[in-house]
């Protein structure tokens with residue numbers, strides 16, 4: 189007990205010392221600093237995207253803002269100048285090539301594309317996995333998507349859980365779609381929220397004090413994170429690795445390729461031996477564990493983002509009768525022309541649906557900000573001031589996409605912003621729901637296809653009960669708990 193008190197005392201002392209040294213970190217460097225108290229008080233009022241938006245709007249003359257965590261930890265620059273964003277994401281990628289998420293080597297599932305810090309390792313794995321999302325592979329995966337969409341439509345007809353918690357039902361639907369199409373997880377990811385995979389995803393995505401603490405320590409105090417061997421995914425590490433191992437084992441036994449998906453891509457890579465990147469010379473053996481980690485982030489990122497986008501699409505359509513009617517006309521017309529059976533190649537015919545999705549992704553980006561870590565001392569083009577190695581960078585996607593300079597009347601839901609005439613006028617880097625540059629979302633094309641395909645089928649069978657949705661306090665990344673009052677209602681079409 190005494191030793192615990194001693195350790196606690198030393199920790200507080202060190203933090204205090206650290207705070208005294210760091211509290212004016214940005215001021216000393218001539219950067220506009222949002223002081224810690226202001227930042228914390230704004231933060232309490234909303235979700236993190238809204239906090240960044242408040243800062244962004246409050247000081248319009250600043251190209252970027254310096255922020256510090258509690259006790260002056262994690263010097264961070266919040267960018268607003270598009271020239272700097274362009275440099276960080278593309279032209280100066282060498283100095284900003286990772287997200288800077290700290291991990292412990294013992295946590296197998298954290299060795300995934302999103303979390304990998306080592307540039308060479310990330311590049312090699314990403315390069316090799318890209319074929320998962322070629323048109324030919326996606327075309328094959330779509331037969332499994334179609335089955336899941338029909339299951340969902342049946343569930344809504346029978347009202348299986350959809351009225352009680354529509355968002356949870358969407359999560360289960362997205363889980364089953366991604367699980368089945370990418371990994372052939374037909375048995376453990378069926379279309380209901382009590383399937384083992386869906387329960388896992390729901391548990392991981394639901395907020396808890398433990399998760400907040402882990403995130404806080406990992407962001408502010410990476411050394412402590414490593415020292416205490418903290419982890420993000422807890423008991424699911426072994427569980428999920430075993431699921432993917434058994435899928436791989438089953439597929440290895442089959443003599444011919446029966447499905448073109450992530451698993452078939454993975455087996456092909458494994459068969460060809462050690463992977464090598466000819467430009468860096470980096471070599472890696474693609475083990476089942478590394479594969480499970482990639483599958484895991486595909487599942488987690490995919491499911492949450494897809495359900496968030498579907499959720500807000502329904503809420504906005506329920507609020508905008510004219511837009512909903514116009515969309516129904518397009519969907520009915522395409523279905524009629526295709527004899528009620530749309531295929532992968534018909535998806536591009538849903539032009540208006542595409543505009544609606546672009547607008548949902550603008551107004552409610554599921555990932556409201558993206559981060560980068562500075563990997564070598566450099567400068568930013570707007571001021572030419574020095575940015576030191578290990579500085580964290582935040583690109584406030586949500587704030588940019590709601591900036592009236594780029595999107596007049598930003599709170600209005602207006603798909604016409606993305607029609608053929610207006611879309612080319614959108615200023616580059618003011619709109620990037622999937623990120624931009626080398627590290628942009630690897631599943632972007634797949635996500636857009638899945639969304640269009642499933643929305644088209646669902647809205648061929650159902651319409652939405654009219655209701656006004658006027659979000660005041662919501663969190664697009666965690667609709668789960670923050671805004672449960674916002675419920676859409678699907679009603680069968682006559």
Ligand code: HEM
Nearest residue numbers: 301302486490493555558621622623624627628629631635
């Ligand atoms: C509407 C759906 C989706 C949205 C809005 C979205 C958005 C994003 C964003 C903003 C990033 C960060 C990009 C950056 O840092 O520059 C990202 C990364 C990523 N996304 Fe998505 N995503 C979606 C769906 C998916 C799906 C379906 C998958 C997998 C099948 C996926 C897999 C990933 C992975 C693996 C990364 C990390 C890429 C890397 O660091 O190399 N996402 N996504």
